[in-house]
Amino acid sequence: MDQDEIVKRVRAEHPDAVVDIAGADCNFELHIVSEGFAGQGLLQRQKSVLALFKDELKSGALHALTIKAKTPQEKAAEAP
Template identity: 80%
Template sequence: MHQDDIVTRVRTQYPDATIDIAGADCNFEIHILSDGFAGQSLLQRQKGILALFKDELQSGAMHALTIKAKTPAEKAAESS
């Protein structure tokens, strides 16, 4: 899977997202900032993103996906 494919898929659910991605082949780390995460627990955020890649994870086309999902306000609070 290519990084562009991952970004495109995440944007289908979180169109306002700022996305930073690292990795290649079948192991990726993705940092997502979106107001769409407001009111969601960490587990809900993880499950929502992982669901977008369910088939790839089950087939082994993607082995690992590390997800850091925050709202812009949460990110700003970390910086101060």
């Protein structure tokens, strides 16, 4: 699975998402900022993103996916 496909799937679910991705082969780290995460807890956010890749995770085509999902307000609050 490549980075472009991962970003495409995330944006299909969260069209407003700003996605930063790092990694290669079958190990990736995603930083996603989307208003769609408002009102969701951390676990719910991660589960919703992981669900987009359940088949690839099950088959091993995608081995590891680290997810950091935030709302735009949470991201802005981190800025110095």
